[in-house]
Amino acid sequence: MVRSDHRPGSQLPVTPTTLADVAERAGVSRQTVSNAVNNPDLLRPDTLERVRQTIAELGYSPNRAARNLRTRTSSLIGLRFTPAQEGTANAMMDRFVHSLVEASDEAGYHVLLFPADDEDPIGGYDNLLRSTAVDAFVVTDTYLGNPQAAWLSQQRAPFVAFGRPWDDDVARHVWVDVDGAAGTRLATQHLIDRGHTRIAWIGWRKDSPIGEDRRAGWVSTMHANGLPTTGMASRVEDVVHSGAEAAAVLLDESEPTAFVCASDTLAMGVLHTLWIRQLAPGRDIAVVGFDDSQVAQVFPVGLTSVRQPLEDVAVEIVRTLSALLSHQPVETRGVLLAPTLAIRGSS
Amino acid sequence: MVRSDHRPGSQLPVTPTTLADVAERAGVSRQTVSNAVNNPDLLRPDTLERVRQTIAELGYSPNRAARNLRTRTSSLIGLRFTPAQEGTANAMMDRFVHSLVEASDEAGYHVLLFPADDEDPIGGYDNLLRSTAVDAFVVTDTYLGNPQAAWLSQQRAPFVAFGRPWDDDVARHVWVDVDGAAGTRLATQHLIDRGHTRIAWIGWRKDSPIGEDRRAGWVSTMHANGLPTTGMASRVEDVVHSGAEAAAVLLDESEPTAFVCASDTLAMGVLHTLWIRQLAPGRDIAVVGFDDSQVAQVFPVGLTSVRQPLEDVAVEIVRTLSALLSHQPVETRGVLLAPTLAIRGSS
DNA sequence: CACCCCCCCTTGATCGATCCAACTGCGTGA
DNA sequence: TCACGCAGTTGGATCGATCAAGGGGGGGTG
Known part of the structure; x- marks a missing residue:
């Protein structure tokens, strides 16, 4: 990127400088100035230098509209x-x-x-x-x-x-x-490495292919490690209280020690349920979210989360x-x- | 806003339609088409209708670059x-x-x-x-x-x-x-209405005029209600752990029952300290943040927060x-x- | 010496819209 | 009848850049 100098004293002229102005001042043609900007190779070094100097002096910058019109592009x-x-x-x-x-x-x-x-x-x-x-x-x-x-x-x-x-x-x-599946694989394997075997999934409704993709990562990692998935999964709306409800049901019915969630929103729901039940996240029950949102970053103990690149x-x-x-x-x-x-x- | 129709069968021509195309097809001049777009009042109703129809048929939309060049604007x-x-x-x-x-x-x-x-x-x-x-x-x-x-x-x-x-x-x-001062006034008054008298402030460093403005709202509301502010305020960096530390110090030294914070980030710090001390936000200690961030919205019990319009x-x-x-x-x-x-x- | 070529640069045309001044037809009033 | 005004329309010029083609000078080649 060209860094233009903007001295405190300088002020933009009422009518901006055009390519023709530069050309006249530098004693060359318009096309030569254009080339200096777009195809510097075509100019002799000394000419190029002279034109560039003039461009700097006048603070010239090509008019976007004119360029766009001619080149049929807009950048x-x-x-x-x-x-x-x-x-x-x-x-x-x-x-x-x-x-x-x-x-x-x-x-x-x-x-x-x-x-x-x-x-x-x-x-x-x-x-x-x-x-x-x-x-x-x-x-x-x-x-x-x-x-x-x-x-x-x-x-x-x-x-x-x-x-x-x-x-x-x-x-x-x-x-x-x-x-996404790779993300939940990372998350699930991380929990397995920490000694968890009963890892639950809370994800989105079945009509979301993204949700199903993320779910697949959990499923495959669980199976690859010989761990059960039946009764350990829930599919809900992507809102906090749905996550909280799903967590409550899963805790009652399947006694998971960890949760992998399709979103940080759902993970916050899980954390809510843990809070109500006086369970400490991280110590009693592990939770992993998805998206590495600001919520995950500033939540008191911090929410482990899959971060998209x-x-x-x-x-x-x-x-x-x-x-x-x-x-x-x-x-x-x-x-x-x-x-x-x-x-x-x-x- | 004009809503263009885009039938599934239609396809953008390789060379977009121009004003001249429309003019020719409608049997009028270019200027008339331009007027139909920009100054419809100048045209006879039947002419206007005919031109508009042609514009619709051809799917014409003025070339932005050309317009920008001529009018010296870009929208x-x-x-x-x-x-x-x-x-x-x-x-x-x-x-x-x-x-x-x-x-x-x-x-x-x-x-x-x-x-x-x-x-x-x-x-x-x-x-x-x-x-x-x-x-x-x-x-x-x-x-x-x-x-x-x-x-x-x-x-x-x-x-x-x-x-x-x-x-x-x-x-x-x-x-x-x-x-901002009005926001913290709202927050402070809200806490006073709930019966709090010892309300602490956690804000930003003194070199932030925005922070000082927000702080002023807390100060003025406290004073207006004859409540003490000395020893009840802390100015720190806008990061979670600073908020947590400030809350810990204030709790030990001044025994506040409520906190007003200059940001949700600081409020999260307060909540962290409450969590460590087994204090329930809202029941034991009240906390109000600033910005109504997503964090405030999805935090388990919800974080009361000043919302900017x-x-x-x-x-x-x-x-x-x-x-x-x-x-x-x-x-x-x-x-x-x-x-x-x-x-x-x-x- | 004529020729060609290449390098470097210049000139005129062009992109598609709007602005400008002039022109047409129609009705009005003198 | 003719000047005049008005509404509607017209062709030409213009915005500022790039494209396409053309020109002049120096060096190399036959």
Whole structure:
């Protein structure tokens, strides 16, 4: 990134400097200035130096609109911003957006946010696409039956999805995702290593493929270690009190010594039940959550949680987008990244 | 907002439709189509209808770059995105950004994110401004000594700050802020109403004007009710364990029955100490936090917390920005909004 | 010496919208 | 009858960059 100098005394001219201004001042043509900016190799070193000096003197920066018009690009990446639901612990968007902004910046892109309209999930995409306001999209909500990915594919709009195309085997778009099953495998194995044998699962309803994926990690690790899973699992809504209820039932019926949860929200429910029953998390009963939310981080003893590598996801997404936009062949259709486990007091 | 139809069968043409295409098809001139979009009043009703129909048929949407170039605007609002710090509960950015995106959309703007570079706090602003990539900025981090507001003012760049210009009495820029003192007044009065008389304060270090503002609300309410404040206050770093330590000291030395905290992070520290001492929050000791973070919402018994009206802040900011950008006189230089109290189990 | 080529740079056209000034047809009043 | 105003429409110029093609000078080659 070029770091412009901004002396306290300098002030932006009323009419910004244009390429023509620079050209005249430097005694060269417009095209030469353009080349100095975009294709420095084409200039003789001394000319390049002279033009660059003039650019610095005048504080010139190419007009985005003009460049966009001519090149038919915008250097913008569209992201439909969906906020964290109130009353849940699920706030990974914040971290992800930050990473995406950073990664995009390094690749020369900016991130454009647009609102989610539940009644018209495609509307925002359609408008931006038609008006050529963005070069590409990052699609984050690839839940089952979401029409966005299919629609964008059909429009031949460049985009990368954060999330696998669960419902559609023939989906031809590019995606980056986190291996949820690997995360719960880490969590379950961690508990087994600590000596637990009766490890319960509290996850989401069966219609959530993400939830089923995470559940699969628990199941496979339990079985691989010859441990029982029957009667040890519960599928509920992703809200705190559902997690609390599920924990209460499981504690009564199956006497688990540890819980693996599909989310930090559910884990907080478990902790609530433990609190009511005067059971100490970490000492009496171990709990592991998913997402490494701020909740997990500041909870008194700390909640052990599976942490998604959102920084890596963002970097991978931007890398893929850059390739797509420069019409390079994209080698792989999907990338699956491994999460880590943030171990804290609750286990 | 215009809702475009996007039938599943339709596909974006390789070369997007232009105004000229619409004009030809509708049998009118380009200017007439432009007027149909921007100044419908100038057209005869039947002509307008015909043009609109053609626009719909062709799925035309004005090219953003061309419009931006000609009108010297971008309909973009720049926001420097700073993520929540790890290990704290302070995640209001998420809610604020969402509100800002919604409010901006309704006013015809989009939000452009750019990364924070700590070494060069103005770099991002400077680049976007020079290249006329955004129309205005929303500045969020108006902490003491932050040069951004002053610099932007000096560049005559339109912007609205979320946060008062604490350090600079002569600052002439427009701002919107939340009345932190009013928030802690609400919190303190709430505790007094519940019968508490020994109410402690845990806040930030003295060099934070925001922290001092919040503290003032506690002080004034205590005094107004003839309650003591000496020896009941502590100023620490905004991290969990500092809050925990401060709570321990205060409990030992001053025997408070309630705590008001400058942040949910500190409140979590208090809750940690209560947990260690086997004291039940809400029953034995009351705790109130600040920010109504997700942490406050999902904590087992729930943490009572001051909630900033971020939706209103966003609306007010966008309203002010729109006025600034249309060169209307801005009536007030600053707007102060009142927070509310989200009451939960901890009090 | 003529020729070609390559390097470096310049010139005119273009992207697609809006701004500007002028032009048309129609009705009105002198 | 004709000037005039008004509403609706028109073609041309413009925003500021990049694309495509063209030109001049120096060096190498036949």
